[in-house]
Amino acid sequence: MKSQLHSYSSIPAVLVSLLFTLSFIALPCSSSIVTLQQSPPVSGLRIALQHIDSGKSLTKFERIRHALKREKQRRETLKAMLLAGTQISSQVHPTITGLEYVMQVGIGTPPVRYNAVINTGADLIWTQCKPCLNCMKQSTLLFDSEKSSSFSNLSCSSPFCDALQLSLCAIDICTYTYVYNKDTYTRGTMATETFTFGENAKVSDLAFGCGQDNHFFEEDGFGGVMGMGRGMMSLVSQLNVSKFSYCLPSIADDTKSISTLFLGSVPNFSLDSATTKTTYLVKNKIYPSFYYVMLCGISVGDARLDIDEDKFAVNDDGNGGMAIDASTTNTVLEEEAFHRVANEFASQMNATVDDTSSDGYVACFNLHSSVVVPKLVFHFENADIELDNYMINDPRSGKWCLTMAISGDGTSVLGNMQQRNMLVVYDLEKEMVSFVPKRC
Ligand SMILES: *[C@@H]1O[C@H](CO)[C@@H](O)[C@H](O)[C@H]1NC(C)=O
Numbered sequence: 474m475k476s477q478l479h480s481y482s483s484i485p486a487v488l489v490s491l492l493f494t495l496s497f498i499a500l501p502c503s504s505s506i507v508t509l510q511q512s513p514p515v516s517g518l519r520i521a522l523q524h525i526d527s528g529k530s531l532t533k534f535e536r537i538r539h540a541l542k543r544e545k546q547r548r549e550t551l552k553a554m555l556l557a558g559t560q561i562s563s564q565v566h567p568t569i570t571g572l573e574y575v576m577q578v579g580i581g582t583p584p585v586r587y588n589a590v591i592n593t594g595a596d597l598i599w600t601q602c603k604p605c606l607n608c609m610k611q612s613t614l615l616f617d618s619e620k621s622s623s624f625s626n627l628s629c630s631s632p633f634c635d636a637l638q639l640s641l642c643a644i645d646i647c648t649y650t651y652v653y654n655k656d657t658y659t660r661g662t663m664a665t666e667t668f669t670f671g672e673n674a675k676v677s678d679l680a681f682g683c684g685q686d687n688h689f690f691e692e693d694g695f696g697g698v699m700g701m702g703r704g705m706m707s708l709v710s711q712l713n714v715s716k717f718s719y720c721l722p723s724i725a726d727d728t729k730s731i732s733t734l735f736l737g738s739v740p741n742f743s744l745d746s747a748t749t750k751t752t753y754l755v756k757n758k759i760y761p762s763f764y765y766v767m768l769c770g771i772s773v774g775d776a777r778l779d780i781d782e783d784k785f786a787v788n789d790d791g792n793g794g795m796a797i798d799a800s801t802t803n804t805v806l807e808e809e810a811f812h813r814v815a816n817e818f819a820s821q822m823n824a825t826v827d828d829t830s831s832d833g834y835v836a837c838f839n840l841h842s843s844v845v846v847p848k849l850v851f852h853f854e855n856a857d858i859e860l861d862n863y864m865i866n867d868p869r870s871g872k873w874c875l876t877m878a879i880s881g882d883g884t885s886v887l888g889n890m891q892q893r894n895m896l897v898v899y900d901l902e903k904e905m906v907s908f909v910p911k912r913c
């Protein structure tokens with residue numbers, strides 16, 4: 474395992490050039506798709522993920538409300554930023570900064586453990602480093618490069634230094650500023666280190682940010698971020714894995730069970746073409762980190778909603794589109810689509826939409842006693858996915874609320890609430906994503 478992992482660490486030059494020629498691949502919603510073939514098993518990593526609220530005794534409703542609050546705050550940060558006309562780094566997407574799952578990694582030799590939040594919407598891997606000008610509260614020790622024998626500063630000639638928009642060179646040391654949005658960024662020097670995953674799976678020479686001025690969400694004592702996006706700096710790109718996947722348990726089990734992230738091979742991945750749904754990944758040249766897919770339409774009950782397909786397409790300015798994100802909790806919809814969904818639920822459930830709920834819900838319903846909640850289907854290109862967990866009862870008001878929010882900038886996101894009890898497989902080589910029903 475060890476030696477194979479070491480071989481991952483060389484940086485594919487091909488990837489670098491590919492990244493700078495990103496273009497739109499607009500596929501018609503009606504095209505047919507080849508079923509994903511199971512490739513011969515290759516060794517990979519299996520990483521345990523913990524929900525950010527694990528260990529806290531919260532009810533399912535409280536956890537969802539927590540997540541909505543976190544994400545609402547972030548959307549508000551975005552609004553404030555747009556009003557101020559701030560320039561946003563194009564390496565990360567301004568809207569989506571949900572952070573829900575945490576993995577434990579070791580950094581350096583000997584390894585020092587820290588908790589990294591998974592971010593499928595950004596690329597940079599970083600941790601807080603000594604000496605620190607501005608650090609978040611961290612539940613583990615800060616990384617001290619002087620105590621590690623495998624630490625190296627990253628040279629300015631490294632392609633990773635080139636890839637960072639806001640990088641500067643100081644005596645051949647690459648310094649960076651990585652901006653998530655106006656109030657959240659990390660600043661420091663780029664370096665390479667040996668990372669330890671699980672007990673002792675080691676990967677050498679991973680490029681990462683040694684953050685010395687970090688303004689991030691100071692919530693749960695985590696020590697950095699594990700970027701899992703599509704760009705070259707992310708963990709999946711640096712490991713050059715052809716696939717990665719995760720299986721998130723039902724919401725009721727969030728704080729108890731450990732979710733699993735697989736890098737490389739997918740264990741016990743038997744594809745049953747009758748139940749596995751596969752769709753294409755779409756690229757967005759402005760926000761290249763995200764995993765976009767093509768959403769062709771939405772049905773509530775048996776009614777296919779009258780929404781123009783363009784509402785879910787990526788625009789020239791990079792906004793719009795439909796991304797799949799494991800780090801965002803609640804699904805976010807483009808505004809008009811959101812209202813159509815809410816109104817259709819109201820009409821089929823003989824209820825009125827109540828958007829005055831105090832907990833950040835934008836669509837709640839006063840239901841009569843014996844109403845049947847219609848199913849909700851997202852029609853991705855070639856993959857109709859019946860969603861789960863889209864309606865939740867607020868025990869305080871007794872209302873039923875959609876666990877969905879309106880997008881601030883037109884970009885829709887399939888959040889992790891709707892990715893439960895399935896293996897979500899990202900095939901980076903074939904540029905496809907598959908949904909395999911599974912108890913996680
Ligand atoms: C990355 O992976 C692809 C396919 O899995 C392979 O063809 C390529 O040689 C790999 N690159 C490196 C640098 O390992």
Ligand SMILES: *[C@@H]1O[C@H](CO)[C@@H](O)[C@H](O)[C@H]1NC(C)=O
Nearest residue numbers: 618624625626627644646662
């Ligand atoms: C990395 O750069 C810093 C700042 O210049 C320096 O103090 C440190 O010794 C360097 N570390 C290594 C391993 O070269």
Ligand SMILES: *[C@@H]1O[C@H](CO)[C@@H](O)[C@H](O)[C@H]1NC(C)=O
Nearest residue numbers: 821822823824825841843844
């Ligand atoms: C819808 O609700 C109203 C009361 O709000 C009731 O009078 C009516 O019978 C209901 N219709 C159906 C089809 O349930």
